[in-house]
């Protein structure tokens with residue numbers, strides 16, 4: 001048997017041992033769960049709570065043990081004394097507590113990702129183990145300590161760690177779902193994943209440098225390293241689109257982490273649904289940081305002395321309402337510093353008190369308390385009094401306030417004197433117009449200043465009180481039984497007792513507008529406006545953020561083109577740090593170079609990137625006559641379908657075109673597809689839902705953050721011509737060109753090619 005074969009066999013034994021232990025623990029956990037369930041619903045409430053807590057803990061643990069099945073073990077570290085440490089998705093020990101595998105997030109595993117021949121401490125060799133199901137199919141060694149005897153069989157040395165495993169993973173067919181990179185995290189990525197969480201960390205990197213992958217692995221790392229703190233407050237992941245969230249939603253579960261809330265900004269406000277997007281210029285205006293003051297002005301605009309004030313008749317006495325009374329009550333209410341809807345209570349009390357005192361002052365005797373109470377009651381029931389109180393301090397919802405403001409240009413002008421008349425016209429809309437994505441941070445700002453809707457307030461408070469009591473009982477039960485350990489907490493347990501599934505722990509955070517998270521991860525962060533940032537910072541007062549993005553890909557007019565300019569005002573000059581990722585793992589070198597050169601020529605800030613893979617013929621250029629454009633785009637798409645789209649569901653291609661021609665392209669692709677594949681395959685491909693579709697026809701902004709085996713870019717000059725600015729055009733095309741892992745085909749007319757060389 002060759003040396004390599006015997007080493008494979010040796011590793012197989014270790015891997016078998018790890019899986020066998022995993023199976024045992026699963027079986028034990030299942031057995032315990034069965035026993036707890038068998039006890040049924042008998043016994044005292046405390047006994048039932050105790051059983052529920054155990055059942056929840058076992059269910060949670062089982063889910064975690066199932067999630068780590070694939071590639072359970074992937075690495076080995078040998079030190080200079082020939083001690084071995086196996087690295088895997090989770091930590092496992094045998095019955096006598098001897099470690100079998102070490103969790104990839106443990107400090108001891110760090111050299112597996114970061115050690116280099118120059119800086120390797122006591123580590124002599126790193127081994128990458130590749131599994132197919134439970135079978136070891138390859139091993140790849142890297143010598144770190146070149147003087148050590150242990151490295152005699154080392155086969156490889158380089159700047160990329162685990163190059164073979166890395167290349168195999170990068171070249172594989174895309175499945176429409178991002179996978180974890182835990183076996184092949186590179187040193188520059190690992191340093192970011194394990195960075196301190198006490199301040200904001202911005203990760204700038206060109207397309208395909210692993211920003212999303214790093215951000216997700218960092219979330220998993222932080223949940224491991226700071227479990228106590230983060231299991232209570234939670235982690236929020238903010239992504240650019242539902243399609244993107246769908247694309248990444250397997251990564252954290254495969255790392256054994258399920259309690260993370262992922263949202264787009266459009267879905268961050270519970271109870272508010274967004275059904276449209278604003279035009280880019282409108283979105284930029286709404287995202288302007290001065291909008292915070294506009295909202296504050298709009299709230300203040302509803303705390304005012306009405307232009308006419310009535311005289312109220314009570315017990316045959318005329319009581320005038322005076323401007324000074326209202327002004328005094330406004331001052332009293334503002335002094336409470338409570339949100340508008342809550343401070344209204346003080347306003348009403350104050351203005352009523354002044355009126356009652358006026359009544360008393362007109363009497364020639366000292367009234368009984370009961371008489372004053374009846375005056376108060378009479379005022380409360382008086383229509384004129386009520387109307388005036390409402391005019392002076394209107395209770396309102398954020399939704400009503402915003403709709404009212406955008407429907408009335410005069411009001412908007414008075415709240416936002418900096419807006420030009422043309423901008424007011426742009427913002428103007430019908431009162432019943434649906435809310436847009438860019439309204440969300442404005443609504444959030446308004447909700448903050450208005451406080452809870454007065455009508456829902458008392459119900460919610462009662463619910464909260466009941467929940468707090470339940471959680472208190474659960475917490476006591478957990479601590480009396482010495483269980484939990486961060487795997488199950490009191491909140492999860494209460495959900496379980498109430499028949500809610502485990503996911504609802506995270507959902508609970510998402511359902512609560514005032515929830516504050518322990519950490520927030522923001523992807524494609526370059527697109528956020530100053531108002532978006534205010535909304536996020538409100539949700540994480542500790543300002544512990546991981547912010548990943550690329551300022552060369554910014555397409556929002558109100559987005560970020562310089563991290564410094566955006567971050568300094570948010571976190572202070574010393575409250576954030578910047579790290580850069582420099583290696584393009586997604587694109588072939590040929591594609592990366594073309595895209596980088598283009599972005600550079602267009603004046604975008606481009607991070608220095610070098611691509612790790614070379615794919616000959618990765619770039620194809622096809623130039624045709626006007627009349628043949630759509631047919632040629634479809635023919636090129638079919639070429640990619642034949643080559644990359646497989647009937648086992650793997651392989652993804654995107655055809656990216658401007659909306660002016662997109663429908664025509666879609667029709668032509670559909671027609672050609674019918675002629676290219678057999679009926680069964682045609683029906684399979686055309687019945688896929690939009691998110692899982694193996695053939696995507698879209699615009700450049702919809703593919704942000706996603707990747708495909710092949711991209712057909714149609715008539716790029718037209719995309720540029722219809723963009724809102726030259727920089728946005730460049731960013732959009734840069735995004736489009738950097739989506740493929742294997743091939744970029746550019747199909748265009750001669751005229752288009754002359755207008756913009758690519």
Ligand SMILES: Nc1ncnc2c1ncn2[C@@H]1O[C@H](COP(=O)(O)OP(=O)(O)OP(=O)(O)O)[C@@H](O)[C@H]1O
Pocket residue numbers: 166169170178179180181184185186189205206207208209210211212213214550585586704705706707738
């Ligand atoms: N260390 C790694 N090992 C294996 N695959 C990796 C590694 N780093 C990145 N990748 C892969 O490279 C591709 C690009 O990564 P990712 O989507 O995170 O890049 P990005 O920087 O967010 O790109 P973009 O800015 O274009 O959205 C993904 O398929 C990812 O899984």
